[in-house]
Amino acid sequence: MKRVFILVLDSFGIGYSEDANKFHDVGADTFGHIAEYCYFGKANYNRFSSLYIPNLMSLGLGQVYKNITGYLPYGIAKPLNVIGSYGYASEISSAKDTSSGHWEIAGVPVLFEWDYFHNIKNSFPDNLLQKISCAHGLTGILGNCHASGTDILNDFGSLHITTKKPIIYTSSDSVLQVACHEKYFGLTNLYELCQKIRYILDKYNYNITRVIARPFIGEKKFHFIRTNNRRDFSKLPPGKTVIQKLIEEKEGDVIGIGKTSDIFGHIGITKKIYTSGLQDSINSTIDEINRISQKNTIVFSNFVEFDSLWGHRRDVSGYALGLEYFDLRLLEILNGLKIEDILIITADHGCDPTWKGTDHTREYVPILLYNKLFPVQYFGHRKTFSDIAQTISKYFSLSSMNYGSSIL
CATH class of the missing domain: 3.30.70.1250 (Phosphopentomutase)
Incomplete structure (x- = not known):
């Protein structure tokens, strides 16, 4: 049976997007600024030296960044061999929040405006x-x-x-x-x-x-x-996501790891796994990779710590340490994949830990796509996160999504 593993590094943006001016985020760069701080010794709490993420780099992360900015991040060398396909995407949703990002990844962008409680004090009516x-x-x-x-x-x-x-x-x-x-x-x-x-x-x-x-x-x-x-x-997504379609059209399984199930209002999820910290989320993901599946399956993992513990709290050292730990465990993930499995590593928005305030940042997100049989290629700038959903839809031979185009 076919399987797709979607790993969302919550908030791991790779540079401000073309519409960042609307969000006052021109100059934000989660990945680039973390690498810069590490290189110049400004992120040495519980770690030291340049950011060390060789496995993410081997999947094309550095090449994506170079195609956006013209140069590799500070202190990170070009890998000897790139083994995955890679590109990046813009968000078309009206906001830069978690729900909007995840729903767009799943093929349902948020094209309406959310309500907000704008008053700093006495916020609620x-x-x-x-x-x-x-x-x-x-x-x-x-x-x-x-x-x-x-x-x-x-x-x-x-x-x-x-x-x-x-x-x-x-x-x-x-x-x-x-x-x-x-x-x-x-x-x-x-x-x-x-x-x-x-x-x-x-x-x-x-x-x-x-x-x-x-x-x-x-x-x-x-x-x-x-x-x-x-x-x-x-709230529930305003349309049918690719995870719903897999269940309804192919009687497939969708496993939500971390807060994924909550984000989708438990719609389109056949099994939910709540986790306690980054290590537990990675362990649960690897457990699902090692499990023999009798159905077409999507495993949708959210690694919230990058956002909640390190991005919002503007903890550059913590963010860097988390990336290095994820990268270390990534080798286990890659080694566990079966011949037909697709691995997709992406993000839902940015949250630059060097940026002013504590809010999310409007940024491009990486799309790192790996399958043992796929050719290595740069698939460029995608106009919406929903290209991920359309790719998954095509892989499982589901009905087409209303947004996005397939990378395959």
């Missing part, structure tokens, strides 16, 4: 907060502002433990986030609250991409830590 409080029997909420995930816990974590009021906040993305203590509020209670908020937003026509449950532990300020029990309660 009073009537919305009243509906949330009534639905869950809350005595009130904390936060009600734009905030980073770490700062909000330091600001309100202790008061949350005392009052049991949830911490509700947002960002420049189209999200509503709820942080609650696993011990004092309860994980099940948090998930139930987020499900109710998702229902309320949809019922009253708030076009918000995700409600994100952000559980944490710890007993006092500066000691609160977010756990890996995050869950995303997402």
Whole structure:
């Protein structure tokens, strides 16, 4: 049976895209700036020297970057042998968020505008907060502002433990986030609250991409830590994705690893595997590679740590270390692939850890495509992430997607 493995390095952009001016991101370059910082010794926390990712380079990552910029990233040598096909893609979705990026990869770009909570303070309308409080029997909420995930816990974590009021906040993305203590509020209670908020937003026509449950532990300020029990309660894609088509047209399997299942609202997923950290996500991916499949299969893995732990927190050393660890494990992934398997490594947006603020960045994403029988080639600039979905659709002989053109 045929298998496709989609590995999304969440936020691994490779240079600002042609429409970056609309997002105030001209100059952003996640890959290039990480390599530059490593080369000049500015990313030496728990690591040292130039960025070392020989296996990603052997799949054509450096050549993609050179075709965009005219030069290789700082400190990274050209590989002796490129073994995969490679190119890059622009995003046509209206936003640079996780849902839009993943849905476009799956063949359904977001061509409408999301709603946002724009106010930095008092971010949420009073009537919305009243509906949330009534639905869950809350005595009130904390936060009600734009905030980073770490700062909000330091600001309100202790008061949350005392009052049991949830911490509700947002960002420049189209999200509503709820942080609650696993011990004092309860994980099940948090998930139930987020499900109710998702229902309320949809019922009253708030076009918000995700409600994100952000559980944490710890007993006092500066000691609160977010756990890996995050869950995303997402709107559904506005069209039929390639993963849905595989299930409906070929009775195939789709395994969502990490937060993939949440991103698609659990639609088009036959098996969901929640993971705890980058190592666990890679291990789960390799487990699926080594598993014998009786059906046509897509394994869709999201490696969220690049975005949530290192991109948004502007941690260049952490991002570099994560890339080097992924690259080390990539050899296991390549060695485990069967003769008909296709491996696709890509990203959903950028999140340059050297850029101003903490937001995502509008960037091109790499498409590294590997199959043991495919010829090595540069397939150039793709106009939409949906070329990935159209490629997969053609490989499985599915009906054509409405967007994108096949790389094959």
